[in-house]
Amino acid sequence: MTITTVNFSVGDPVEHTKYGSGSIVEMEDDKVTVAFDKHGQKRIIARYLTAGRAPPMAANDNAPSAVNPADWHGQPIPARQWYAEDLIPMRQVTILNGDGGVGKSLLALQIAAAGAMEVDTLDIGPAAGRVFYVGAEDEEDEFKRRLADITAAHGKGFSDLSHFRLFPLADQDATLALPDRSGNMQPTALWATIVAAAGEFRPRLIVLDTAADLFGGDEIKRGQVRQFIGMLRQVALGIDCAVVLLAHPSVAGMQSGTGSSGSTAWNNSVRSRLYLTADKDEPDRRILKVMKANYGTTGNEIKLRWRAGAFVLDDGKPSPVNALLAARAERIFRDILTAINASGERVAKTKGVNYAPRVMAERPDAEGLTQKQLEAAMFALLAAGELRIEMEGPPSKLRQRLVLATEQENE
Known part of the structure; x- marks a missing residue:
């Protein structure tokens, strides 16, 4: 028996004697999937459907x-x-691209934390306020x-992060849209x-890290990408906040230097896009490039360096953050040196087995400081007169011992 199907198309309004009115969302041979107004989606043989009537245009209070x-x-x-x-406009979606391991999550976290703490960071002055x-x-x-x-x-x-809300989802399904x-x-x-939660908390900034985990569609399908960005923009407009979406660049985006990812719809759908790259010659150096700025100037760059778990400006000028990091390194150096000398061990200024920065960098109380950072702290303390060198042992075999000036005064 030959089955004759009605000449339907996806999107057509249809009627069913049991389920009422609906519209076709998918077709396969003589079977169609219909989204019924009152009964959800059903898979129906086409011959049991009749053509429906398109709903009349009605007044819409929300119409533009x-x-x-x-x-x-x-x-x-x-x-x-x-x-x-x-860099980051309000009421819009900004994409921050960055190769894996370059530090885009750390940079976004630092900007968000600075906003929540109401402090400046990297001379970009993030707006003070709540963040997600x-x-x-x-x-x-x-x-x-x-x-x-x-x-x-x-x-x-x-205690200064009371305006910060964090959703760590590493062990969960983090998909936001499918x-x-x-x-x-x-x-x-x-x-x-x-x-x-965002509607109740009313943040000034929402950071979403990363698109690969949060976007459940096909990243090369323009329609799906545009719909997802549209969802994010609705939140930005509704809450009056900025949205930053982190994303990995595609292979082509890395090779071309544009940092773009997947479909061109990612770049075309947003008003601002940033790209964080590493300096091949200096492993701790990063460059933040403005790749798209509908409301500003493209091509601008911010040079950064990784220092003790945070980024600092690399513009050759002293900054408050650099000063804070240096002060932290000097404090840790003094504390470790006190502990070493109290234990009866000794460390020296000159390079060798007992070279102070090297010995200290291997200790757990170094709090992640590198030998280079501890070395800079040592020379700063020596220049300030806070460190002194004692000579120990017989004249034929004198050895250095590094001490704090306060330790000598207390002896």
């Missing part, structure tokens, strides 16, 4: 209305609002370690939870 620019006459021009001047950070790649303990370094670098502590059968992106239950 035309604006007459002449009405603006005499009104003040609103200033552009930024979360970070010329959704991290799909790291566990809570990793965030604790990173935020300990970031707060210390700014002379702060965990495509349905027709390929349209639909929010997940986690999305509803995050949006509801």
Whole structure:
């Protein structure tokens, strides 16, 4: 028997004697999937359906209305609002691209923490206020370690992060949106939870880390990408905040130097895109490039260096953060030297087995400081007269011993 099908197309309105009215969302041979108005999606043989009537156009209270620019006459021009001047606009989505391991998560976390602590960082002046950070790649303990370094670098502590809310999702399904059968992106239950919490907390900034974990669609399908970015923009507009989405660049994006990822829709759908890259010649150096700025200037660069768990400016000028990091290194150097001398051991200024910076860098109480950082602290303390060198042993075999000036005075 030959089955004759009605000439339907996806999107057509249809009627069913049991389920009522609906519209076709998928077709396969003589079977169609229908999204019924009152009964959800059903898979139906086409011959049991009849053509439906398109719903009449009805008045919509939320429909857009035309604006007459002449009405603006005499009104003040609103200033552009930024979360970070010329980098992260308010009420928009900004993409921060970066190769794996380059530090884009650390940079985003540092900017967010600075905003929550109401302090400047890297001379970008993030807006003071509440922040949300959704991290799909790291566990809570990793965030604790990173935020300990970031707060210390700014002379702060965990108690100064009361305006910071963190969602560590490394051990969970972090998908925020998935495509349905027709390929349209639909929010997940986690999305509803995050949006509801954000709506109650009202952050100035939401950071989403990373797109690979949060976006459940096909990154090369423009429609799905645009829908996902549209979902994020709705949140930015509804809460009056900035949204920063972290993303890995594609192989082509890395090779071309643009840092773009997947479909061009990622770049085309946002108003701002940043790219963090590493300096091949200097492992601790990073360059933050402005790749797209609809409201600013593209091509700008910010040079950064990794120092003791945080980024600092690499512009050749002294900065408050550099001073804080140097003070921290000097404090740790003094504390370790006191502990070493109290134990009866000795360390020296000259390089060798007992070279002070090398010995100290291997100790757990060095708090992650490198030999190079401890070396800089040692020379700074020597120049300030806070360290002195004692000579021990017989004249034929004198040995150095590094001590604090206060230790000599107390003897």
